[in-house]
Amino acid sequence: MKALRDPHRVLAGGLAAIRAQFQVPEGFPPAVLAAAEAAAGRVPDRHVDRTSLPFVTLDPVSSTDLDQAFAIERAGADLILRYAIADAAWFVDDGDRLDAEAWKRGTTTYLPDGKAGLYPPALAERAASLLPDGPRPAIVLAVRVDPDGAARLDGAERALVCSRAKLGYATVRDEDVPEGFAEVARRIEAAEDRRGAARVDPPQQEVERDGEGRFQLGFRPRRQAEERNAALSLAANLAVAEALRAAGTGLFRVMARPDARAELRLRTTASAFGLDWPEAMTLEQFERTLGGTAPREAAFMLAVRRAGQGASYAPFRPGERPWHAAVAATYAHATAPLRRLADRYVLRAVLAVTAGQPVPAAVSDAFERLPEVMARAEARDGQIERAVIDLAETVLLAGQEGQPFAAVVTDTGANGARIQLCDLPVVARVAAGAVQPGERMSVRLVEVDPARRALRFEPVG
Template identity: 55%
Template sequence: MARTGQTFIPDDDVEDFREGFARLRDDFDVPGEHPDEVKAAAEVAAARPFDVVQPGEPAGQWQHVDRTDVEFLTLDPATSTDLDQAFAIEMAGDDVVLHYAIADVGWFVRHGDPIDREAWRRGVTVYLPDGRAGLHPERIAEDAGSLLPGGPKPAVVFTVRVAGDGSVRLDGVERAMVRNRAKLAYSTVTPADLPDAFPELSRRIEENERRRGSDRIQWPEQEVVRRPGGGFELRFRPRNDAENQNAAMSLATNMAVADALLEAETGLFRTMPGVDERRLGRLRHTARAFGLDWPKAMSLGEFERSLPRGEPRTSAFLLAVRRAGGGASYTPYAEIEGDKPWHAAVAATYVHATAPLRRLADRYVIEATLAIANGRAVPDEVEQAFSELPEAMRRGDSRANRVDRAAIDLAEAIVLQDQVGEVFEAVITDEDDRGVRIQIREPAVVARTTARRVDPGDEIQVKLVAADPVSRSIDFERVG
């Protein structure tokens, strides 16, 4: 399947909408192929020889320790080829020890080279239904730098200790050569494929989240599928246990790295305010639209964890939470206000360090952590980048989010285009000077319409009067 951030469209149907995807790329100035200069630099970087030392020997900044004897695995969507993360897990007394190997993008991309300059222009990888606009050239992101099975690959290995109460501590960082023993897929993995301590690590992290009052949401994904009788339908694919457990490893590592950087008084932190009262009110109306009982005294995080898994209405509500969120940003240590940087959804100090093939900022966070963990000064170019990255990441994330939203708009228009004239049940979730925001119950679509003498929470009926995949728009009017 071709992927966007939240929407999947079967490959057989992608060609039908190629023109729409091309228009979407043009509308949002999505980068195309990497320039020839960048691809040539990637070839040179991919051929750069490694200086490998044995465990126990002192290692310099650009040397890699031989860790090919460690049983690393990857766990991703079946079709993924840009593999950022591999893991090995063991018990050490009461601690779960996570060895988290992250693609060593810093080995291939050096400060000021053509790959680096282009990455700064892009910021992040942008996913669309018919492909992706990669942060880095394919030679690095899907080949030399990806932690695919086969020959040894360069990585930065974070060793994280997870205590019995779920607290985390960074216990070491090193450049290493690793070997991925198996590329596991979310759709087919079984408990027998995974380390024995894999579920225990996840359980500890989740228990600690509950104690912190974290509202971190495990997002569902949408699929657009052709109906047997013609037309399309929009449905949700809930995340399975393996995906949720896999996310715990990244969370644990990013929190442990954040604590280490904060103690060293450097770094780039991911910060986010809490969901404001207006958005919470809108989400409560949305929950009502899906027939979900949200007690007034229950927090958003507690409510999310109480919802039945695998039900379409749960997935629809979680997608609404994603749309209601916002305000996450990158903050350099020098600009921290208060005692510590804070990410409200995680309810902790937090960084992005585990997806450098897809996010520019992660490479710099990794390089800073490597330095402080090994008693070296953070390179000047890394410290300078921390003050410049927030704007570069804002631009990249903004484009990716707008493309993601537009892809969903396109999918909704495709799904609904053969239902023009039909009447749908809806609940008003919000009202402002642009009209009222409505949540359609089935299919789960958010839209705006005009309605007088109504309040948020009111149930109304609306008729679909237009659905245009070309403009990626749908139009409802109130009836009755």
Template identity: 65%
Template structure:
């Protein structure tokens, strides 16, 4: 899971070790910083003036790398989203120092104590970020969403915008948002249900101090504002993907769904967690009923996220329909160019297509070479995420050796079992026997903070 909140810095020593282990960048070379300073001062000479449009942003309160701003209006029965995406390509020269460094990194890496940005902060958190102060460079995607939730790319342009308000998930009010913001989210959700999409967004994990000493790891439910905001990116990414596919170009996000064996394990786990999943109900129909505010259901959502084969990137190929099982659609990443290298090129391709222009050769070539670069970056990010969670679990349980915990077997083989504690947000290996879905009691025998490992045995 990419987000873990650690307000009391209980993880600080362990996080330093993780940064060293995975060689997390600590900054940028003088050459890259100098290029970024020069790029930040570049005049916006090819951008239309759209500062009269009432754009706002909606993000975590502390975010400064703002990729997206939006406004929504009605057009007959359609809802028209104008989605302004940070125009990173305007500031980054192909083959220049900033570009070369971005290809080495691939993505921004996030840890509870800070991030290692894809681009220097003078760009990612200032000149290229869609912050409220001053006019900002953007590519505005006009996305038309019909009553059935189908989204189409209706135009794209380079423009100068002004962000009227930096809104935060935990404090935003309905009056702060466009009048049709909620209706837009409903349309997208209903369309997902009709497609049979199985997109799952598990809650954040938090490290909380416990009275009397120690820590615990809990799930913090997603806010409704987060889900509604995600609908804007979803609509845009779907519309861009359709446009790219129709023009025989692009880079797509693809993912296979859980196989029959994985679904069977999930059913057993659901029974062990006490969840009601009727035999006749498909996984795609069961997922929308899950409530992240319930610890057992939140734990199941995490297991579900891990049950698939994982997403990857694929360039356009003739007679191949790129498919993302969780979205139940052809899908692309276009809305986070400050944080993902691939998005910069997808935005450029969509901008060209929308204006009847040829996709630049450098973009087409990048589509072929980006998949392994993004795969490596995603893998490193995933390993860091797992290491952070392992650290949090060890910190939380250190000092509780000898205690017995109820658990559910998630998976098992001849080497032991993988368990989910029923009352804590912990997944771990254990020396127990049984089948997936069995409820067992396990005793904690080790919680090694330095090694980030836990040891459980049958109680």
């Protein structure tokens, strides 16, 4: 799960209840499993041989559903990122059992103790995954990155690739990755800064024990290898988006920036954490000053993620330019087809556009239907993530009933005041009248209910 890890499995009982509440699938129907085993045996016969290219993958050490591999070469002042993406569409046909099940799920759903995959393991963790144990079918994007960090799609093809190594974020060394890896990332990040893009990926939260045996929520900052790898994916997705938009087709990721009320709440949250956010500085500028290594900075980055108006998908419309505020550009999802349904169709469109062929009717039709399907899946995943964090907060505060906590009011409404604890990444509501956003107050923890994943505070004095 992106938001939280539970290495000691202290949340096991509560996670089981969350799985039941949100009907998270425990596996796949037998017919779907059988279809996956049959599809896994398909021999790629529409793929050019690119096994000589030195691709590597870079993911969490334990990951086995590997969507991307990369190789890098120089072309004068430019760098060419060869980005191999798992060819899920090779194994899944329109309307077959695998396709129908994927449309039901929309995404891979992650929890701290496991996941419910978009596709069965026979594909997602074996035949389609870009593991380093033999050739795999892939869609290879050629992304040209110029010295200013502009990314352009030079081409796309179906190809057989062979990963040289499965690298892990926690163990990778500079000498393990292709030459130019750090330079591509530096260029992309510099272009982000010039565009005014925001960086809202908070560090991962972890449930851990302190020196006295009590549980607490800590933050694990993103490693440099993760940041650089994310830059490669960003470059590929930006290049794909511009290529599709120019061709008058596509499915785009769109997001508005936080509105004025949400930004006001964030300013009071920053105040609660003792962070200096100058009045003249925009949210995007302030975010770029945060490293995310200090717990309070990490907690604020998590608050920014919660405050956003949410990203969604939108098909191409003539005369409209789809926009993603956090990226500050036109943006598409294409690089995780083993985990997101939409990416499989975006990649099919890319193959058609770069070959000068019409986009298949099934793909154009899917672009119209996918926004609703993906919104439903992401809403479910968001509810699950919120439930998991609520559960972790009850574990964190169990046994501290009666204790006072410093808090800042971030918002008010008919249901009372929303508060942010000053010393913990916990947001709650409290019955309090005549308080204003930004006002500091002291609250007492009255009740901790892990079964309902609920905390109850009351004002002190």
